[in-house]
Amino acid sequence: MKVLKFGGTSVGSSKNINKVISILENYGKRDTVICVVSAVGGITDKLLLAGKQAQNKEQAFLNTFNDIKEKHIDIVKTLNPENSASILKEVEEKLNGLKSLLEGIFLINELSPKTSDKLVSYGELLSSYIIAETMKNRGIEAERKNSQELIVTNSNFTKAEVDYKATNTNIQDYFKSDSKTVTILPGFISKSKTGEITTLGRGGSDFTAAIVAAALQVEQLEIWTDVSGMYTTNPKLVKQAYPIDKISYQEAMELSHFGAKVLYPPTVQPVLSLSIPIHIKNTLEPEATGTIISNDEVTSTKPVKGISNISNIALLTLEGSGMVGIPGFSKRLFETLSQEKINIIMITQASSEHSICLGIEEKDAENAKVAIDAVFENEIALNKIEPIIIETGLSIIALVGDNMKNHQGISGKMFSSLGKNNVNVRAIAQGASEKNITAVIAEKDVKKALNTLHEQFFESKTKQLNVFITGVGNVGERLVEQIHQQKKFLKDNLKIKMRVVGLSNSRQMIFAEEGIDLTNWKDQLNQGEQASLQGFFEKTKSLNLRNSIFVDVTANKNVADLYAQYLRQSIGVVACNKIACSSDFENYKLLKRLSLKYNAPLLFETNVGAGLPIIDTLNNLVASGDKIHSIQAVLSGSLNFVFNNFTDKTKFYDVVKQAAAEGYTEPDPRIDLSGVDVARKILILARESGVEMNLEDIENKPFLSEAGLKSDSVDDFYETLITDEAHYQSLYASAKANNCQLKYVAKFDQGKASVSLQEIPEGHPFYNLEGSDNIVMFYTQRYPKQPMIIKGAGAGADVTASGLFADIIRIAND
Known part of the structure; x- marks a missing residue:
C-alpha cells in the first residue's frame, strides 16, 4: 500500500491534474494507492479573500466567487471533454453551497474561525471530487473518501488537534474493507468529535497524508510537489542549488522550520516515531530521484546538508542594566508573547544578561511591542530597562546538518564568507546540538548571502566573480575579449566562474544579472540605457552580488572619485586609472583604509608598467x-x-x-x-x-x-x-x-x-x-x-x- 500526497501546484491546472492521474494509474498497476490532494492551486487564498470581502460588506466577494467557480468548471470541462455533465452538476451544487455560505457571511457581517473552516474546506472537497470522478470516467478503479469521516479532532478551529486514537481506528477500519485500487482523500479537512468541520492548519494536506501513513504503517509516504525534492538551498535564489538525495528527519525539520517550503515540520511528526520514510517527488518530473527523509544513517562528506531562510522577520530586543542578575525577565517576556499567540522563531541572549533578542514574524512586531512595553511598564518608568526595540526588514538564514558538530570551523567559514561580501549579521543563535547555525541579516542581502554560503559549502571550490567594467575603449575592449576567451580555462583550471554583469562606455551602459553574452556585447551596448557614472554605481550596488568587482578602464577623475563608494559596499576595485592613487595623500590613505575595513580589494597594478608585476x-x-x-x-x-x-x-x-x-x-x-x-x-x-x-x-x-x-x-x-x-x-x-x-x-x-x-x-x-x-x-x-x-x-x-x-x-x- 502506498500513500501519496499531491499539493496545490500539482493539481493547479488540468494539465497538471492529468500528470497526477497518470502517476496514480501507473502506481495502481503495482499496488493499492491512497492519494491525498490539496485544493486547486490558489483556491484556498481566494476562498479566504472572498470570506474577508463578504465580512467587510464588499460586493467584490461575488467576483472572487465567480473566479473560483470558473476555475473549477474550466478544469472539469478540459479534463472530461466528452462526459462532464454529471461531474459539473455535482460541482455546481457544491459551488452553490459555497455561494450561500458567502452570502450568509455578508448578511451577518461576521467570519468566525468555525465558519472560516467550513469556507476553506470547499477547496479540497471540490478538487478531490473532480479528480476521483475524472479517473472513473477514464476507466480507472478509483473512489473518493471524505477525510472528514476519518480524521477526528477537537474544536480548535483553523488549527485543530487530532484525536489519534479515534482517527487511527477509523482509518484502519475503513481501509481493511476498501477494495479500490486508488482512493482519493481531500487533505487539510477534518471534523470535531461533535461533528463540526475543522481544518488542520498550515501544511494540513501533508499532515493528512502523514496521519494516514502512520495509521496504516505503510512502508513510505510520498509527498508530490512542484520541485524535485528538498534542495541544498532555495533554487529560485541560487541557480547552483541541487536536490538532496537523502536527509534525516531532524535535518528536514530544521530546514522546514527555517523556510524550506517543500515540507512543513508537523508533517513529520506522525511518521517520525514509526520511522516511516518520506519521499519528496516532483509531479512535473516524476522520473527525478527526489529526496528521501528517513532515520537511516546517511554518509556524507559535506557537514552542511542545506541552507534555508525565513523572510519578513522582525528582531525584538529587550535590554537594560536592570535585567542583570534578576530572575523572571525571560519568563515574563515569553509569557507575554505566548498570550498574544506570537510565535518566537529565534532566541539569543548574551551571557551578561543585559539583553535578550527574539526573532518573530514582521507582521506581529507592533502587537508584540505594545504588549511587552505594557508588561514592563514599571521597569521602563524606573529606567531599569529600555522600551522594546524593533528592527524590521530582516531575514533569518540557517546552516543545517547533523554532522556539523563533528567539524570544526563551520561557524568561522560561515561568518567569514558573509563578512567578505559585506553581509552584516545582526544576531546569531546556535543550539548545543549544533544541528543548525542561525543568523539574522538584512532582507536585501538574502540572495547574496545564500549564494555566498552555497558557494562556500556546496560547490567544488568554484568561486564566482561578478565583474562590472566602465570604459570599453581600446583597452576595455581587449579586456572583455580576454575574459570571453579564457572563460572555460578559468573554470576548468582555476575554479573561477567569471561573469561580466555590467558594461559601460561614455554613452550607454548595460547589465545582466546572470552575465552578459560576450559574443555580441557591442550590439547589446549600443542598445543600452543612457550611461551615468552614479547610475552605474547604484545599479551595481542594487544587484548586491557576491564577489563583485568594479573595473575602471578610463582616465576619468569623476570615475576615480567613486572608488570610495564602491569600497564601502565591499565591491572590489581594479583600476588602470592612475588618478585615484596619485590624488591627495589623504584620499589615497582613505581608499587603503576602506579596502581593509570593508574587505574589498583595491588593486592597481596597471597604474605602473601596464601588465608588468x-x-x-x-x-x-x-x-x-x-x-x-x-x-x-x-x-x-x-x-x-x-x-x-x-x-x-x-x-x-x-x-x-x-x-x-x-x-x-x-x-x-x-x-x-x-x-x-x-x-x-x-x-x-x-x-x-x-x-x-x-x-x-x-x-x-x-x-x-x-x-x-x-x-x-x-x-x-x-x-x-x-x-x-x-x-x-x-x-x-x-x-x-x-x-x-x-x-x-x-x-x-x-x-x-x-x-x-x-x-x-x-x-x-x-x-x-x-x-x-x-x-x-x-x-x-x-x-x-x-x-x-x-x-x-x-x-x-x-x-x-x-x-x-x-x-x-x-x-x-x-
Missing part, C-alpha cells in the same frame, strides 16, 4: 621586511616608443601621432608628454614603498616647448609639435652627439622624486630599452648594488588589459 613585486619586498633605498625607472611606454622612433629623419609630430594611433598614449597626449603621467607613476611607487608624498612634491622637468606646455586643446598641442619641430630636433641632436639615447626617467631617492628627459649613455641598463618597453630598478636593503630589475612591455592595449585581468584573477585567489 611592478607594484606586486614592490609590495612583496616591503611585506617581507625589505626597505626601498631608491628607484630608477623608465615608466612611460608611450614616451619610450616616441623617443625610440624619433630621429633626424622623422618628424616629432608624426611619431607622436603614430604613438596615439597605436594606443600607446592617453587620448590627450599632453598627459604623457608633459611628464604628469610618469610623475603619477613614480608617486604611486613611492607611496607603496611607505613614503608620504603628493604630486606637487615631485620635481618635473618638462622637455616640451613653451608653446606646447601652454596649449589649450589637443588640436592646438599637435599644431605646436609642427611649429616647434626644431626644438625637438635639438634634443635629439644633443643626445646623438654624446652617443646617448633619449629616455624619460623617473627617480626616487632618499624621500625625493623627479621626472625628466635624460641622455642615457651606452652601457646603462636603460640604453637599449626598445619599443614601448618599461624598466624599473629597485635598490633595496637586500639589493644595494645590483638592483632588482623588472623589464618588459609597458604600454599597449593587450598588455594593459592582461594586467587588469591578472588583478581580477588575483582577487579570486585571495
Whole structure:
C-alpha cells in the first residue's frame, strides 16, 4: 500500500491534474494507492479573500466567487471533454453551497474561525471530487473518501488537534474493507468529535497524508510537489542549488522550520516515531530521484546538508542594566508573547544578561511591542530597562546538518564568507546540538548571502566573480575579449566562474544579472540605457552580488572619485586609472583604509608598467621586511616608443601621432608628454614603498616647448609639435652627439622624486630599452648594488588589459 500526497501546484491546472492521474494509474498497476490532494492551486487564498470581502460588506466577494467557480468548471470541462455533465452538476451544487455560505457571511457581517473552516474546506472537497470522478470516467478503479469521516479532532478551529486514537481506528477500519485500487482523500479537512468541520492548519494536506501513513504503517509516504525534492538551498535564489538525495528527519525539520517550503515540520511528526520514510517527488518530473527523509544513517562528506531562510522577520530586543542578575525577565517576556499567540522563531541572549533578542514574524512586531512595553511598564518608568526595540526588514538564514558538530570551523567559514561580501549579521543563535547555525541579516542581502554560503559549502571550490567594467575603449575592449576567451580555462583550471554583469562606455551602459553574452556585447551596448557614472554605481550596488568587482578602464577623475563608494559596499576595485592613487595623500590613505575595513580589494597594478608585476613585486619586498633605498625607472611606454622612433629623419609630430594611433598614449597626449603621467607613476611607487608624498612634491622637468606646455586643446598641442619641430630636433641632436639615447626617467631617492628627459649613455641598463618597453630598478636593503630589475612591455592595449585581468584573477585567489 502506498500513500501519496499531491499539493496545490500539482493539481493547479488540468494539465497538471492529468500528470497526477497518470502517476496514480501507473502506481495502481503495482499496488493499492491512497492519494491525498490539496485544493486547486490558489483556491484556498481566494476562498479566504472572498470570506474577508463578504465580512467587510464588499460586493467584490461575488467576483472572487465567480473566479473560483470558473476555475473549477474550466478544469472539469478540459479534463472530461466528452462526459462532464454529471461531474459539473455535482460541482455546481457544491459551488452553490459555497455561494450561500458567502452570502450568509455578508448578511451577518461576521467570519468566525468555525465558519472560516467550513469556507476553506470547499477547496479540497471540490478538487478531490473532480479528480476521483475524472479517473472513473477514464476507466480507472478509483473512489473518493471524505477525510472528514476519518480524521477526528477537537474544536480548535483553523488549527485543530487530532484525536489519534479515534482517527487511527477509523482509518484502519475503513481501509481493511476498501477494495479500490486508488482512493482519493481531500487533505487539510477534518471534523470535531461533535461533528463540526475543522481544518488542520498550515501544511494540513501533508499532515493528512502523514496521519494516514502512520495509521496504516505503510512502508513510505510520498509527498508530490512542484520541485524535485528538498534542495541544498532555495533554487529560485541560487541557480547552483541541487536536490538532496537523502536527509534525516531532524535535518528536514530544521530546514522546514527555517523556510524550506517543500515540507512543513508537523508533517513529520506522525511518521517520525514509526520511522516511516518520506519521499519528496516532483509531479512535473516524476522520473527525478527526489529526496528521501528517513532515520537511516546517511554518509556524507559535506557537514552542511542545506541552507534555508525565513523572510519578513522582525528582531525584538529587550535590554537594560536592570535585567542583570534578576530572575523572571525571560519568563515574563515569553509569557507575554505566548498570550498574544506570537510565535518566537529565534532566541539569543548574551551571557551578561543585559539583553535578550527574539526573532518573530514582521507582521506581529507592533502587537508584540505594545504588549511587552505594557508588561514592563514599571521597569521602563524606573529606567531599569529600555522600551522594546524593533528592527524590521530582516531575514533569518540557517546552516543545517547533523554532522556539523563533528567539524570544526563551520561557524568561522560561515561568518567569514558573509563578512567578505559585506553581509552584516545582526544576531546569531546556535543550539548545543549544533544541528543548525542561525543568523539574522538584512532582507536585501538574502540572495547574496545564500549564494555566498552555497558557494562556500556546496560547490567544488568554484568561486564566482561578478565583474562590472566602465570604459570599453581600446583597452576595455581587449579586456572583455580576454575574459570571453579564457572563460572555460578559468573554470576548468582555476575554479573561477567569471561573469561580466555590467558594461559601460561614455554613452550607454548595460547589465545582466546572470552575465552578459560576450559574443555580441557591442550590439547589446549600443542598445543600452543612457550611461551615468552614479547610475552605474547604484545599479551595481542594487544587484548586491557576491564577489563583485568594479573595473575602471578610463582616465576619468569623476570615475576615480567613486572608488570610495564602491569600497564601502565591499565591491572590489581594479583600476588602470592612475588618478585615484596619485590624488591627495589623504584620499589615497582613505581608499587603503576602506579596502581593509570593508574587505574589498583595491588593486592597481596597471597604474605602473601596464601588465608588468611592478607594484606586486614592490609590495612583496616591503611585506617581507625589505626597505626601498631608491628607484630608477623608465615608466612611460608611450614616451619610450616616441623617443625610440624619433630621429633626424622623422618628424616629432608624426611619431607622436603614430604613438596615439597605436594606443600607446592617453587620448590627450599632453598627459604623457608633459611628464604628469610618469610623475603619477613614480608617486604611486613611492607611496607603496611607505613614503608620504603628493604630486606637487615631485620635481618635473618638462622637455616640451613653451608653446606646447601652454596649449589649450589637443588640436592646438599637435599644431605646436609642427611649429616647434626644431626644438625637438635639438634634443635629439644633443643626445646623438654624446652617443646617448633619449629616455624619460623617473627617480626616487632618499624621500625625493623627479621626472625628466635624460641622455642615457651606452652601457646603462636603460640604453637599449626598445619599443614601448618599461624598466624599473629597485635598490633595496637586500639589493644595494645590483638592483632588482623588472623589464618588459609597458604600454599597449593587450598588455594593459592582461594586467587588469591578472588583478581580477588575483582577487579570486585571495
